[in-house]
Amino acid sequence: MPGRQGGNRVTLREVADHAQVSVATVSRVLAGNYPVAAETRHRVEQSIQALDYVANVHARALAGVAPRTVAFVLPDIRAQAFAHAAQGVEEAAAEHGALCLICTTQGDPEREHAVFQMLREQRASAVILIGGVVDDAEYRANITDLSRGLATADSRLVLCGRPPAGDIPAIEYANESGAYSITQHLISSGHRRILFLGGPSSGPATTTVADRLAGYRRALGHPGWVQPADFTRESGYQQLCARLPEDFTAVFAATDLVAAGARAALHAHGLRVPEDVSLVGYDDLELAEELGLTTVRVPYEDMGRAAVRLALSGREHSVLETSVVVRTSVAPL
Secondary structure, X not given: OOOOXXXXXXXXXXXXXXXXXXXXXXXXXXXXXXXXXXXXXXHHHXXXXXXXXXXXXXXXXXXXXXXXXXXXXXXXXXXXXXHHHHHHHHHHHHHOOOEEEEEEOOOOHHHHHXXXXXXXXXXXOEEEEEOOOOOOHHHHHHHHHHHHHHHOOOOEEEEEOOOOEOOEOEEEEOHHHHHXXXXXXXXXXXXXXXXXXXEOOOOOOOHHHHHHHHHHHHHHOOOOEEEOEOOOHHHHHHXXXXXXXXXXXXXXXXXXXXXXXXXXHHHHOOOOOOOOOEEEOOEOOHHHHHHOOEEEEOOHHHHHXXXXXXXXXXXXXXXEOOEEEOOXXXXXX
């Protein structure tokens, strides 16, 4: 506060006196959910700025007028796809006057439970959860328990990029149809021996991989040729090297990062893209444009925004469309 000595906090009473209104009126302006005359609101806001008033968030929470908080829970913020979704969540939260928290789990179930418990104790208005999962009975029981726990604190869980589970709302994207479309793009260019690069070497696949593999197989009309690979550039490189030399004419990498590793593997074996082997990816990250990679665009930012709207405005579950982005990595056979 200008002129305030010793760092003492400006009080609500001082703001009220400065604006020549009641303490209750200042509280209404801060809460933002009570009708206040425009001229009065403007005067209070000027006093808040002049006095450099900072609200006591703890006291406001006790009074039931804490600002809404949207938490975005993701496995790893370094993944570009998740970062784009986080951008959409933050933008939409700000538009709704809500604070945005970013929480990472590193794929650890125990850490995820701890994060949810913390958000429940903090009474977050909404929790948005992203990341591929193995969609089995254990997962559905676990996610239902987490949702019910949040509901006891008047918080709502929304799934993002995951299939709905019970009555938990979800924002999905057309994952399987995107894989089908890009495989069809390769087929229309004359390719028949198309290697799918991605997925676990053992055990069930996550919904992300399973849907992309299903779209690939639906377009081919048979199981195709599959090489497991983690969703990393290094794995894409190593796992494609393990299949070379083979006579496939195109590679469908499960993500753009995997495609980048695959491209390096092809070049290391003296093969050119697209002259010798065509290559496609999935996600449409910045990397795809740099590599001239034909890929599937996933609207990650739109998903984040839609998840916030669903959480705070009660909108219905929806599925966002994907689209094929054609660049220079596919050549006709």
